[in-house]
Amino acid sequence: MATTKVDPKLNDSEIKKKGKTYQGLTGQRLIDWYRIMYTSRRVDDREILLKRQQKVFFQISGAGHEAIGVAAAAALKTEYDWFFPYYRDRALCLALGATPYEMLLGAVGAADDPSSGGRQMPSHWAFKALNVVTQSSATGTQILHAVGCAEAGRYFSQHPNAARKAEGDYRQFKDVQFQGDEITYVSLGDGTTSEGEFWEAMNTASNRRLPVLFCVEDNGYAISVPVEVQTSGGNISRLVSGFPNFHFEEIDGTDPVVAYAALKRAADYCRAGHGPAFVHAHVIRPYSHSLSDDERLYRPDSERQRDAARDPISCLQMFLLREGILDEKGINKIEKEVDEEVQAAADRALAAPVPQPDTIYNFVYSPDLDPTSAAFDTKPAFAAVETAADGKRSAASQPKTMADLINTTLRDEMRRDERIVIFGEDVADASREEYIKQKLIKGKGGVFKLTSGLQMEFGSDRVFNSPLAEANIVGRATGMAVRGLKPVVEIQFFDYIWPAMMQLRDELPIIRWRSNNAFSAPAVVRVAIGGYLTGGAIYHSQCGESIFTHTPGLRVVFPSNALDAAGLLRTAIRCDDPVLFLEHKRLYRETYGRAPYPGPDYMVPFGKAKIVQPGTDLTVITYGAVLPRALQAAQKLEREHQISVELVDLRCLSPFDWDAIATSVKKTNRALIAYEDSLSWGYGAEIAARIADQLFHHLDAPVKRIAATDTFVAYQPILEDAILPQVSDLFRAMKDLAEF
Ligand SMILES: Cc1ncc(C[n+]2csc(CCOP(=O)(O)OP(=O)(O)O)c2C)c(N)n1
Ligand SMILES: [Mg+2]
Numbered sequence: 001m002a003t004t005k006v007d008p009k010l011n012d013s014e015i016k017k018k019g020k021t022y023q024g025l026t027g028q029r030l031i032d033w034y035r036i037m038y039t040s041r042r043v044d045d046r047e048i049l050l051k052r053q054q055k056v057f058f059q060i061s062g063a064g065h066e067a068i069g070v071a072a073a074a075a076l077k078t079e080y081d082w083f084f085p086y087y088r089d090r091a092l093c094l095a096l097g098a099t100p101y102e103m104l105l106g107a108v109g110a111a112d113d114p115s116s117g118g119r120q121m122p123s124h125w126a127f128k129a130l131n132v133v134t135q136s137s138a139t140g141t142q143i144l145h146a147v148g149c150a151e152a153g154r155y156f157s158q159h160p161n162a163a164r165k166a167e168g169d170y171r172q173f174k175d176v177q178f179q180g181d182e183i184t185y186v187s188l189g190d191g192t193t194s195e196g197e198f199w200e201a202m203n204t205a206s207n208r209r210l211p212v213l214f215c216v217e218d219n220g221y222a223i224s225v226p227v228e229v230q231t232s233g234g235n236i237s238r239l240v241s242g243f244p245n246f247h248f249e250e251i252d253g254t255d256p257v258v259a260y261a262a263l264k265r266a267a268d269y270c271r272a273g274h275g276p277a278f279v280h281a282h283v284i285r286p287y288s289h290s291l292s293d294d295e296r297l298y299r300p301d302s303e304r305q306r307d308a309a310r311d312p313i314s315c316l317q318m319f320l321l322r323e324g325i326l327d328e329k330g331i332n333k334i335e336k337e338v339d340e341e342v343q344a345a346a347d348r349a350l351a352a353p354v355p356q357p358d359t360i361y362n363f364v365y366s367p368d369l370d371p372t373s374a375a376f377d378t379k380p381a382f383a384a385v386e387t388a389a390d391g392k393r394s395a396a397s398q399p400k401t402m403a404d405l406i407n408t409t410l411r412d413e414m415r416r417d418e419r420i421v422i423f424g425e426d427v428a429d430a431s432r433e434e435y436i437k438q439k440l441i442k443g444k445g446g447v448f449k450l451t452s453g454l455q456m457e458f459g460s461d462r463v464f465n466s467p468l469a470e471a472n473i474v475g476r477a478t479g480m481a482v483r484g485l486k487p488v489v490e491i492q493f494f495d496y497i498w499p500a501m502m503q504l505r506d507e508l509p510i511i512r513w514r515s516n517n518a519f520s521a522p523a524v525v526r527v528a529i530g531g532y533l534t535g536g537a538i539y540h541s542q543c544g545e546s547i548f549t550h551t552p553g554l555r556v557v558f559p560s561n562a563l564d565a566a567g568l569l570r571t572a573i574r575c576d577d578p579v580l581f582l583e584h585k586r587l588y589r590e591t592y593g594r595a596p597y598p599g600p601d602y603m604v605p606f607g608k609a610k611i612v613q614p615g616t617d618l619t620v621i622t623y624g625a626v627l628p629r630a631l632q633a634a635q636k637l638e639r640e641h642q643i644s645v646e647l648v649d650l651r652c653l654s655p656f657d658w659d660a661i662a663t664s665v666k667k668t669n670r671a672l673i674a675y676e677d678s679l680s681w682g683y684g685a686e687i688a689a690r691i692a693d694q695l696f697h698h699l700d701a702p703v704k705r706i707a708a709t710d711t712f713v714a715y716q717p718i719l720e721d722a723i724l725p726q727v728s729d730l731f732r733a734m735k736d737l738a739e740f
Helices: 010-014 027-052 066-075 090-096 100-108 141-158 196-207 236-240 256-271 301-308 312-322 328-351 402-416 433-437 454-458 470-483 498-514 545-549 562-574 626-641 658-668 683-694 717-723 727-739
Strands: 082-084 184-189 212-218 247-252 277-282 385-387 393-395 420-424 463-465 486-491 524-529 555-557 579-584 610-613 618-622 645-649 652-654 671-678 704-708
Touching: 027 066, 027 090, 027 100, 027 256, 027 312, 027 328, 066 090, 066 212, 066 256, 066 312, 082 141, 090 100, 100 328, 141 184, 141 196, 141 212, 141 470, 141 498, 196 212, 196 470, 212 256, 236 247, 236 277, 247 256, 256 277, 312 328, 402 420, 402 454, 402 562, 420 470, 433 454, 454 463, 470 486, 470 498, 470 524, 524 562, 545 555, 545 652, 545 683, 555 562, 562 579, 610 626, 618 626, 618 658, 618 727, 626 645, 626 671, 626 727, 645 658, 658 671, 658 683, 671 683, 671 727, 683 704, 704 727
Parallel strands: 082 184, 184 212, 212 277, 247 277, 420 463, 420 486, 486 524, 524 579, 555 579, 618 645, 618 671, 671 704
Antiparallel strands: 385 393, 555 652, 610 645
């Protein structure tokens, strides 16, 4: 990737005031910047033209934001620092080394578009070699990724061995690079500062003194909403000024010299390890928000003219002329060269091959490591003794609960892989670690104690509490995973996963696909889920797994017993895809499904169901906490009515084991899908539809479902029993189906 270069012949003949510098910048440097800024504007103009000719399909410009972009690139280190820019940062990316041709490949949606291979809108930058990380259209999500990225950089500096590659798991395919004093740059618009994720990111960057350089490019508008409506008092600098540990700058971002000086001070502060910096750059938006917007509908000419007087391109041109750095001829020469370069780049991009339709499934998941493969199918090795976190040895052959085995699996994996970090709400033993050291306390380790003892064994930089903010947890995990860490984070209750929904739907699972495999984020999100708690009520009983199985790129796992939980969690941790690991709260300490610890290498592959009980009269397909209830019902049915049920535990919901379902239904010719979520649109709906579609000729009865009522779960146990599927409901449904 070539940096946009200046013709060296210009140097001596055209720089008239030799020796004079501007905030340490030579005239030649400013000429270079003028070229990049002008290039940026001309690429925008070319795209606008192509959009009008219907040769590209969307356009959003970086116009007005060029000066802050070149200044930021100059204040930071290319291919060394990390960048989470947003769509206005064309000039930044050009200055970092991206080319107009690469950008125009994005505009036409070419196969070789380096940002996404034609999958994302243009101006959604991703340049792997430049550490410019893939971004989405969702405003603000990238800010938490930047925080996670900075945390990863710090972690690898403190644990350099963690960066080593290892065979046989995701590390084999995840290169790690880090610098001791790297900075993570993140930019956003003024409107985006209203997003909660902005505040969550500011809070964590401040609290952990992270080297994150926040750059707010304030053009006074978020589409048509002016900044005083967006931001209380109309000035974001005022609102954030109380955050500790920050270096703050508020500047005219249309002046590259001023912007450079401020960004340099900010970068120096971050690089020295003092903490984060916040640069609030006032810029302009001379074009409408995008080509889908007409700003004349909400901005009068007078206001637009006022902005035009501050246009960074014409202002820098005037400056170069006024200072005698370039004369008119020199300006014309640069502009002509740029125009020719952009024209040629556009012609080439228009002729570039477009992606083939049959590539659409590429990179939904890792092309390198298949968690459904035999490599993840290992035998249990039940040991005679087991060593706990405190060094105590105990007989390991005793059956243990699901909670115990998840805890042990986490511990063994953390011993094996130094890239694993665990965070979430209350997951640490105690954040005030002096209490642990002084042996004053026992430690908490999660509200369900699943992470108990892990902080004590692995330290507070590997196991720590997050703020009470679910987007913060998943967003930071995404940023860390992009850098090669393996975050295994916890969402305390499924009922409270929703603040993280944007991160779980629009970010974590789609990083690989949208960047055409340039980036990936194989993090694990453990979630306590489900009801049957007696008193769990609405907000501690929810299911809703189908919402996530509906998200391409995310693996969704839901074990029903301790042994599967251990094996599937290990697969989740070692695999190369993001995983939502659903742990049923009612099963954590259930007598059903206990097992001895199956050893430190036991894995269950994804997408492989288990036949819990073979049968001939009907197939019951289920998972999670309905499984033991269905088993009870099936055994009763056999005892009382000699009806033989084949019970299939899916274990993994995405991917799911269609072959096991099909084989069983072809044998029994009857299918009941039982699940805990509410009936309509629930997980069983898809399975039922597939059976009806693909196994129609094998069926002797309609496909049936049994699930919760289409309500939330109530507190009073009588209501809860009526809402969630009970053994008696399952028994009746199975009997009816067998007798159909
Ligand atoms: C979460 C989210 N909500 C809404 C949108 C639609 N949208 C795209 S850009 C934008 C305005 C952004 O304004 P600002 O942050 O000031 O950036 P600017 O475009 O002005 O540079 C909106 C509302 C979006 N992309 N993401
Ligand atoms: Mg704005």
